[in-house]
Amino acid sequence: MADRTPWSLSGALRGMFAKKTIDDDTWEDLEDALIGADFGPTITDSVIDELREQVRKYATTDPDDLKRMLRENLEERLARLDPTLTLSARPAVVLVVGVNGVGKTTTIGKFSRFLVTRGRSVVVGAADTFRAAAVEQLATWAERGGAQIVRPQQQGQDPASVAFQTVEKAIAEGIDIAVIDTAGRLQTKSGLMDELTKIRRVIEKQTEIAEVLLVLDATTGQNGLAQAEAFIEHAGVTGLVLTKLDGSAKGGFVLAVQERTGIPIKLVGQGEGIGDLTGFTPHVFVQNLVG
Amino acid sequence: MATFGNLTDRLADTFKNLRGKGKLSPADIDGTVREIRRALLDADVALDVVKEFTGKVRERALSDEVSKALNPAQQVVQIVNEELVGILGGEQRRLRFAKTAPTVIMLAGLQGAGKTTLAGKLAKWLAGEGHTPLLVAADLQRPNAVTQLQVVGEQAGAQVFAPEPGNGVGNPVKVAKDSIRFAKDKQYDVVIVDTAGRLGVDAELMKQAGDIRKAVDPDEVLFVIDAMIGQDAVATAKAFQDGVDFTGVVLTKLDGDSRGGAALSVASVTGRPIIFASTGERLEDFEPFHPERMASRILDLGDILTLIEQA
Ligand SMILES: Nc1nc2c(ncn2[C@@H]2O[C@H](COP(=O)(O)OP(=O)(O)OP(=O)(O)O)[C@@H](O)[C@H]2O)c(=O)[nH]1
Numbered sequence: 374m375a376d377r378t379p380w381s382l383s384g385a386l387r388g389m390f391a392k393k394t395i396d397d398d399t400w401e402d403l404e405d406a407l408i409g410a411d412f413g414p415t416i417t418d419s420v421i422d423e424l425r426e427q428v429r430k431y432a433t434t435d436p437d438d439l440k441r442m443l444r445e446n447l448e449e450r451l452a453r454l455d456p457t458l459t460l461s462a463r464p465a466v467v468l469v470v471g472v473n474g475v476g477k478t479t480t481i482g483k484f485s486r487f488l489v490t491r492g493r494s495v496v497v498g499a500a501d502t503f504r505a506a507a508v509e510q511l512a513t514w515a516e517r518g519g520a521q522i523v524r525p526q527q528q529g530q531d532p533a534s535v536a537f538q539t540v541e542k543a544i545a546e547g548i549d550i551a552v553i554d555t556a557g558r559l560q561t562k563s564g565l566m567d568e569l570t571k572i573r574r575v576i577e578k579q580t581e582i583a584e585v586l587l588v589l590d591a592t593t594g595q596n597g598l599a600q601a602e603a604f605i606e607h608a609g610v611t612g613l614v615l616t617k618l619d620g621s622a623k624g625g626f627v628l629a630v631q632e633r634t635g636i637p638i639k640l641v642g643q644g645e646g647i648g649d650l651t652g653f654t655p656h657v658f659v660q661n662l663v664g
Numbered sequence: 665m666a667t668f669g670n671l672t673d674r675l676a677d678t679f680k681n682l683r684g685k686g687k688l689s690p691a692d693i694d695g696t697v698r699e700i701r702r703a704l705l706d707a708d709v710a711l712d713v714v715k716e717f718t719g720k721v722r723e724r725a726l727s728d729e730v731s732k733a734l735n736p737a738q739q740v741v742q743i744v745n746e747e748l749v750g751i752l753g754g755e756q757r758r759l760r761f762a763k764t765a766p767t768v769i770m771l772a773g774l775q776g777a778g779k780t781t782l783a784g785k786l787a788k789w790l791a792g793e794g795h796t797p798l799l800v801a802a803d804l805q806r807p808n809a810v811t812q813l814q815v816v817g818e819q820a821g822a823q824v825f826a827p828e829p830g831n832g833v834g835n836p837v838k839v840a841k842d843s844i845r846f847a848k849d850k851q852y853d854v855v856i857v858d859t860a861g862r863l864g865v866d867a868e869l870m871k872q873a874g875d876i877r878k879a880v881d882p883d884e885v886l887f888v889i890d891a892m893i894g895q896d897a898v899a900t901a902k903a904f905q906d907g908v909d910f911t912g913v914v915l916t917k918l919d920g921d922s923r924g925g926a927a928l929s930v931a932s933v934t935g936r937p938i939i940f941a942s943t944g945e946r947l948e949d950f951e952p953f954h955p956e957r958m959a960s961r962i963l964d965l966g967d968i969l970t971l972i973e974q975a
């Protein structure tokens with residue numbers, strides 16, 4: 374394994390840009406590369422149509438021009454939405470949702486640290502009362518991140534009541550930010566999706582929710598779209614977090630998610646360490662992708 | 665399980681266009697192959713696998729076997745189905761047990777794929793079959809992975825071998841090695857080794873997984889993969905094949921609506937059989953993987969044949 378270099382779009386595109394002129398193979402290679410990065414057939418077609426049009430308009434045959442156009446095209450698409458987190462309310466309540474195993478709890482650990490090092494006080498709420506050892510896992514992350522934690526008082530307690538108690542504590546003690554962890558759930562499970570709606574409702578009785586972050590795993594394929602649509606409907610998502618970008622997957626599906634839903638990517642996770650979380654910068658994302 | 669649902673719809677639409685055609689022109693076949701390609705890509709089947717697959721289907725569709733068939737469109741459907749079943753592994757493959765106990769099963773895969781949950785599922789199922797499984801906590805990295813396995817073990821009614829606390833403390837290779845001696849002493853007849861999630865590109869952790877494999881000499885190494893994975897399935901599967909040389913695949917989270925193209929990708933690229941399907945968060949939510957059933961579900965063959973026959 375050690376000698377394998379990770380897959381990258383730039384690797385996939387290398388042959389194509391090494392050529393002297395743009396020809397039919399160029400377009401086919403480009404299509405393959407975009408599909409391989411999980412952009413999906415629809416976005417891929419749309420990007421290629423636009424680039425063909427541009428190449429025609431500027432009458433260029435130089436693959437370097439095409440590369441620049443590709444970079445600009447993707448960057449422009451990704452930059453259409455504002456990635457700023459809205460955390461000015463006090464307390465600012467952040468609800469974290471997503472399907473199973475995408476990295477919600479880990480992201481909360483990293484995010485807490487991020488906020489605490491910027492001088493904010495943070496409390497996390499362990500509203501995943503279902504998964505084995507989820508509370509202990511969050512407690513470990515809270516400790517690493519320098520956040521307080523509200524745990525369920527008994528096994529299997531209603532997650533909405535844990536969320537309520539977390540916000541209650543933040544209000545009573547003047548804690549700046551309350552971040553609520555929820556159990557992973559597949560978007561097709563209507564009972565579990567209704568539970569999220571209930572958690573929202575219960576929090577909103579106390580205060581407005583500042584951000585609802587949907588965590589998406591970069592290794593996901595086209596199912597990411599279905600995930601986003603369902604969580605937007607049931608949880609009122611305001612931002613996306615893309616995790617596991619340290620792997621070989623490129624997470625191209627998020628572009629389709631952004632375009633289809635109008636919800637911006639706000640944070641990016643790139644590892645299992647507490648410092649491995651950054652804001653989303655279209656330029657950097659595209660640079661890593663296209664090279 | 666609604667896996668592949670949309671792929672089925674797509675293919676059904678495609679084949680509907682062919683119905684009633686006594687003879688298929690090369691243009692008909694190209695159009696159909698394009699639709700199949702598109703449907704498979706939407707289902708996250710890896711691009712190389714799609715190309716190979718559609719190439720084969722196209723070649724066979726243009727051959728005598730179709731032009732001489734009574735109903736050429738129906739014949740194309742059958743070809744697609746046959747090729748799908750072929751890739752998915754043909755016959756169902758059962759778990760292999762050691763001639764002399766203990767049987768050792770090692771689990772490996774990406775972060776969050778469902779390994780620890782599967783460990784519990786296997787333990788519960790094996791205990792129900794009269795075995796005495798031992799779960800081994802060799803993920804000493806992910807926060808509270810050891811605690812998680814202990815909870816899962818308790819739910820499954822199985823013993824957990826957890827000499828190290830984890831959260832960065834302890835050597836997983838040593839734990840794995842010691843667990844085999846422990847199992848022999850205490851006469852557990854199946855040992856299930858849970859390992860930390862790792863990325864295909866993480867050479868260091870991949871080597872550690874290889875070392876765990878060497879230390880326990882497993883009868884099965886199961887590569888656990890999330891059915892929602894996209895095009896990365898191939899790179900990841902190859903990395904795990906190089907790193908731990910897995911003997912079988914488990915597809916998880918099949919209770920969702922992902923089309924699970926990874927099943928095709930991984931089976932095709934590694935040649936390893938898919939042995940189990942994981943279909944939920946509860947320990948009883950898993951079943952043996954049936955290639956035939958999966959393939960006919962991909963195509964919804966019965967319905968498509970009816971459509972064509974009605975033409
Ligand atoms: N490589 C890598 N691994 C990550 C990243 N984020 C999370 N993980 C790992 O992914 C696995 C699952 O992370 P969790 O935080 O438990 O995910 P979750 O969404 O809370 O899972 P559930 O609560 O079970 O739904 C763990 O092994 C994490 O260490 C990341 O950015 N990169």
Ligand SMILES: Nc1nc2c(ncn2[C@@H]2O[C@H](COP(=O)(O)OP(=O)(O)OP(=O)(O)O)[C@@H](O)[C@H]2O)c(=O)[nH]1
Nearest residue numbers: 473474775776777778779780781861917942943944
């Ligand atoms: N819906 C569904 N969820 C599953 C399935 N299998 C596992 N999960 C969930 O997926 C999440 C991750 O499962 P784990 O068993 O912790 O995964 P893992 O591979 O051990 O994760 P790491 O140890 O962090 O690499 C948990 O929320 C599980 O409940 C399944 O078949 N269906």
Ligand SMILES: [Mg+2]
Nearest residue numbers: 477478501507
């Ligand atoms: Mg969690």
Ligand SMILES: [Mg+2]
Nearest residue numbers: 779780803809
């Ligand atoms: Mg685990």
